[in-house]
Amino acid sequence: MSSGGPHGLPNVEAIKPPDLTLTGTLDREATHRLCEEARATLQASDADVLVCDVADLGPPVLAAVDALARLQLTARRAGGRIRLRNPAPHLRELLHLVGLPIEVEMGRQAEQREPPGRVQEAVEARDPPL
Template sequence: MSSVPPHGPPNVEAIKPPDLILTGTLDREATHRLCEEAGELLRSADADAPGVLVCDVADLGPPVLAAIDALARLQLTARRAGGRIRLRNPAPDLRELLHLVGLPMEIEMGRRTEQREPPRRVQEAVEARDPPLA
């Protein structure tokens, strides 16, 4: 039994663009607006698949309790609409504060380019005193 392999590179997932981008510091008004927007996005999602709301928090201000409150309210709004939220690129301080307050969040780290050392020079010439290869 044989099958035709799929076209394209194997195991490549497209990165979904974020649904919400959280920037700066969040106050009550911004939190309320974000929750309304999140609810609308999840209600308009496909009814067959559970909605996942991707929130990019890379440019979120310092991790303070107001930010934790906003994320908790967003998560509650998503659950009430039958979905969930996923945080993209949270700062280490924010991840630690979420852990400390006991707020479980799904976290997604964005792909970063790999940093490598520059290639080393390969010895191309053979030294006269090198033994011959067998």
């Protein structure tokens, strides 16, 4: 079967979920605007997940939780859901405390990596085997 396109893995951009960046403090007007944008983005794409980058979101207060709950509801009404990228630890704790079930996607940076367990970098002749 020939499709006329390149063979192999599908284009990564074609399967990457759309994203939305949330910054600053979210008030009612900003939340309404974000919900409209989320609805339009999900309806315009074939994706069922909208990734919300919250790394630059203001302080984790109940207004932020309210905004995220409204975004989740909007996404569900559009046939999808949201996933948070890089939420601050305090925001994750607040979401857990209020019982708001939102997926979280954590980005790790190279300097945050830990070496695999039980790996010995240098061996001395006198060291017993592990």
